[in-house]
Amino acid sequence: MNTYKAFEVREEPEKKFQGSIVEKSRMEPEEGSLVIEVCYSSVNYKDALSASGSKAVTREYPHVPGIDAAGKVLTSSDPNFEAGDEVIVTGYDLGMNTAGGFAQQICVPATWVAKLPSGLSLRDSMVLGTAGLTAGLCVDKLLKSGVTPERGKVLVTGATGGVGIIACALLSMLGFDVVASTGKLSESERLKALGVAEVVSREALSEENPRPLLKESYAAAVDVAGGTTLVNVIKSLSYGGSVAACGLVDSPAMNATVLPFILRGVNLLGIDSVELPLSKKQEIWSLFAGEWSLTAIDSLAETIVLAELPSVLKKVLAGGAVGRYVLDLRA
Ligand SMILES: NC(=O)c1ccc[n+]([C@@H]2O[C@H](COP(=O)([O-])OP(=O)(O)OC[C@H]3O[C@@H](n4cnc5c(N)ncnc54)[C@H](OP(=O)(O)O)[C@@H]3O)[C@@H](O)[C@H]2O)c1
Known part of the structure; x- marks a missing residue:
């Protein structure tokens, strides 16, 4: 392909941001980087911020969003990788x-590139994407903090969102009693079908x-909300419980006391999926390709094409x- 298609977001007058499909010329790799033919990507909350002009995510436009690619x-130009x-x-x-x-097409440093493990398809890696990687990191940290199914219920906030739905599916598959918190009670049956x-x-x-x-209700939690939601989650953990905090859809601010930490010994576990070592x-990708292989993975995602992005x-x-x-x- 000498040209390729991209969804490019431009800044229009009056600080409006508009995305459209454009044709670009084939990329050449810079020193230490790879050119990748992208077969699949996925849509994350951060992409929606970038596409709507959030300067906290993207400083300059025109810009092609998409924090995931497979x-x-x-x-x-790196000896660890070859064409194909x-x-x-x-x-x-x-x-x-x-x-x-x-x-x-994308052109990225080789140090950003993970090899697809056998047992995981390119498409399924993007059903997971950053949301799945983040859910996996949350579960990994909770397990390492000593949480087991015997210790009690695990709460997942934003349960119908990307991180939330994968956390629900994974924790249920691992035998946890999952309580899903959602603003879309109409999706309850779909969540229950995941376990x-x-x-x-x-x-x-x-x-x-x-x-x-508050009442000790949960042994652990995965929280995508931050803000008051996270504060209430911390107050509701049982003695020695842990919450993996990864998001801010409610708010980045927290108005909390240290009492749950010093009276109940609870743990606040921070999750970053962006800068952590390759x-x-x-x-985590290898876990999803093996012992964490999600039986319900096909039901977690809808497939779209570039024209459907807006x-x-x-x-x-x-x-x-x-x-x-x-x-x-x-296509
Ligand atoms: N730390 C990291 O490395 C990392 C990685 C990925 C994502 N994140 C962050 O995690 C969060 C979720 O990402 P995502 O990709 O899952 O987003 P998403 O697919 O847009 O899902 C977010 C979900 O949060 C719930 N929600 C929306 N507004 C809310 C509010 N005011 N209070 C509580 N819940 C609310 C909704 O689910 P319900 O209707 O079911 O409640 C929504 O579907 C975002 O803040 C994102 O930036 C962080």
Whole structure:
């Protein structure tokens, strides 16, 4: 291919941001980098921010968003990779200030590129994408903190979103009693089909409560919300419990006391899927290819094409998306 298609976002007058499909010339690799033919990408909350002009994510436009990409190496200037290798790229600067995966080609440093483990298809790696990697990192840290199914229920907030739905599926598969918190109670049956034991309304956790401690309800939690939701989750952990905090869809701010930490010994575990070493990303991909292989993976995502991105990005930004969107770039 001497040219390839990309979804490029431009800044229009009055700070409006508009995305359209454009044709670009084939890339050449720079020293230490690879050109990858992208077969699949996926849509994450950060992509919706980038596509809507969030300067906290993307400083300059025109820009091609897409923090995830899976595909085949076209040309390599790194001896660890050769043409045809199947690879996954997530995070680092991809789709932020480096042209991202909403395109049929990317050019990235070899140090960002994970090899697709056998047992995982390129498409399934993007059903997971950054959301799945993040859910996997949350579960990995919770397991390492000593959480077991015998210790009690595990809460997942934002349960119908990308991180939330994969966390629900994975924890249920690992034998945990999962309580899903959602703003979309209409999706309860879908969550229960993934093995979730109980579905609760998002509102129960989103209101400020002056009490420093709440009833000990959960042995562990995966939280995508931050803000008041995370504070209420911390107050509701049982003695020695842990919460993996990865998101801020409620708020980045927290108004909390130290009492749950010093009276119940609970743990707040921070999760970053972007800058963590490639070897850790590779380890989580290998788990998803093996013992964490999700039986329900086909039901977690809808496949879309480039022309559908504007409407899907809008839905994700509004918090209205359910599950994952895989972008098929092979056409
Ligand atoms: N730390 C990391 O490395 C990392 C990696 C990936 C994502 N993240 C962050 O994690 C969060 C979730 O990402 P995602 O890709 O899963 O996004 P997503 O697919 O858009 O899902 C977010 C979900 O959060 C719920 N939600 C929306 N507004 C909420 C509110 N005000 N309070 C509580 N819940 C709300 C909704 O689910 P319900 O309707 O079911 O409640 C929504 O579907 C984002 O903040 C993202 O930036 C962080």
